[in-house]
Amino acid sequence: MKNEMPHPVAAIEVQGLYAAYQRQTVLENINLVFPTGKWTAIVGPNGAGKSTLFHVLTGSMKALEGRVNAFGEPIGKHRRAGQIAYMAQREAIEWDFPVSVWDTVMGGRYGHMRKDALWRRLLPSRWHHVRHAEAVHDALVAVDMREHAARPIGALSGGQKKRVLLARALAQQASILLLDEPLAGVDPPSEKLILAVLRREREAGKTVIMVTHDMPGARLYVDHVVLINRFIRGTGTPEEMLSEAKLAELAVSSIEQTATDRQTVPAASYSPAQG
Numbered sequence: 489m490k491n492e493m494p495h496p497v498a499a500i501e502v503q504g505l506y507a508a509y510q511r512q513t514v515l516e517n518i519n520l521v522f523p524t525g526k527w528t529a530i531v532g533p534n535g536a537g538k539s540t541l542f543h544v545l546t547g548s549m550k551a552l553e554g555r556v557n558a559f560g561e562p563i564g565k566h567r568r569a570g571q572i573a574y575m576a577q578r579e580a581i582e583w584d585f586p587v588s589v590w591d592t593v594m595g596g597r598y599g600h601m602r603k604d605a606l607w608r609r610l611l612p613s614r615w616h617h618v619r620h621a622e623a624v625h626d627a628l629v630a631v632d633m634r635e636h637a638a639r640p641i642g643a644l645s646g647g648q649k650k651r652v653l654l655a656r657a658l659a660q661q662a663s664i665l666l667l668d669e670p671l672a673g674v675d676p677p678s679e680k681l682i683l684a685v686l687r688r689e690r691e692a693g694k695t696v697i698m699v700t701h702d703m704p705g706a707r708l709y710v711d712h713v714v715l716i717n718r719f720i721r722g723t724g725t726p727e728e729m730l731s732e733a734k735l736a737e738l739a740v741s742s743i744e745q746t747a748t749d750r751q752t753v754p755a756a757s758y759s760p761a762q763g
Contacts, residue, residue: 497524497559497560498521498522498523498524498557498559498560499522499523499524499525499526499558499559499663499664499695499697500520500521500522500545500556500557500558500563500664500695500697501520501521501522501556501557501558501560502518502519502520502521502541502554502555502556503519503554503555503556503557504517504518504519504553504554504555505517505518505519505541505544505551505553505554505555505556506518506551506552506553506554507537507540507541507543507544507549507551507552508552509540513718514535514537514540514718515537515540515541515544515551515718516718516719517719518541518554518716518719518720519720520714520720520723522695522697522712523695523711523712524559524695525690525693525694525695526690526695526696526711526712527686527687527690527696527697527698527709527710527711527712528695528696528697528698528710528711528712528713528714529698529699529700529706529710529712529713529714529726530697530698530699530700530713530714530716531699531700531701531703531706531713531714531715531716531729531730531738532715532716532717532721532738532742533717533738533739533742535742536716536717536718536742537716537717537718538668538699538716539577539668539699541716542574542666542668542699544556545563545572545666546567546572546574546666547563547564547567558571558572558664559663566663566664568599569599570599570600570660570661570662571662571663571664572662572663572664572666573596573657573658573660573662573664573665573666574657574666574667574668575653575654575656575657575665575666575667575668575670576653576668577668577669577672581641581649581653583641583642583644583649584642585641585642586640586642587640587641588637588638588639588640588641589628589633589636589637589638589639589640589641589644589652590624590628590637590638592641592652592656593624593627593628593652593655593656593659594616594620594624594659595656596623596624596627596655596656596657596658596659596660597616597620597623597624597659597660599660600619600620600623600660600661601616601617601620623659623661624655624659626658626659627655627656627658627659628655630655630658630685630688631651631652631654631655631658631681631682631685632651632681633648633651633652633655636648645675646673646674646675647674647675647677647678647679648678650670650671650672650673650674650678650682651678651681651682653670654667654670654682654685658685658689662694663694663695664694664695664697665686665689665694665695665696665697665698666697666698667686667696667697667698667699668698668699669698669699669700669701670682670686670698670700671683671700671702671705672701679702679705683705683708683709686698686709687709690711698710703730703735706726706730707726707727707730710726711725711726712724712725713725713726713728713729713730714729715729715734715738717738717741717742721737721738721741722734722738
């Protein structure tokens with residue numbers, strides 16, 4: 489009898505997940521496996537539950553039911569260890585706040601700073617361990633923003649803001665990158681750069697999971713696609729999931745789901761959940 493190779497442990501495994509905003513269910517019976525070291529795109533219409541899934545994975549929202557593991561263990565353990573980095577949508581940041589690009593990216597190191605000696609944590613940032621500055625420097629170089637390190641974040645263009653958010657996630661040096669619409673509203677050079685950075689991260693063994701509406705980019709770059717609209721509508725290769733037929737089915741499911749929601753939820757309490 490031949491020795492069988494062990495199956496690799498999934499980067500993230502979601503089992504029987506339900507989530508809701510107020511009385512409106514957003515995710516129902518979600519069962520998913522995100523492969524380790526692969527690049528997965530999550531695709532679905534607005535209000536499909538994509539961002540909600542990320543909120544559950546990052547711990548900012550509690551699920552009604554279900555279990556989420558990372559590398560075969562409860563995901564909370566890996567969040568606390570700084571192994572899951574999250575890049576939020578640009579709209580989630582207060583860009584008028586008077587903080588520099590460098591300090592914004594340094595925010596990705598706070599989880600690691602908790603492991604430093606107490607005296608370092610109580611002193612100004614220039615006294616932080618050198619490894620934090622090195623991680624921020626490397627992240628800014630990766631997204632071609634090192635020369636803008638001292639600029640206030642409010643002075644940046646849309647594409648530059650996205651690069652800074654990506655740099656903050658990279659500075660965390662996590663095993664899993666969760667990215668919510670990393671390509672939305674960016675200029676073509678920034679889109680090309682962001683995709684190249686994510687490809688290098690995947691090639692380095694990181695697990696990349698992104699919400700996206702960019703079908704051409706997903707077809708060219710990702711390994712794995714999840715179609716979602718409250719329920720999982722399909723998982724597979726880009727060729728399988730991003731065909732015109734599959735995307736048409738997803739669009740129809742969105743129309744049907746919206747009609748069902750409006751029939752079953754009282755008008756006074758109906759409030760469409762965010763993506």
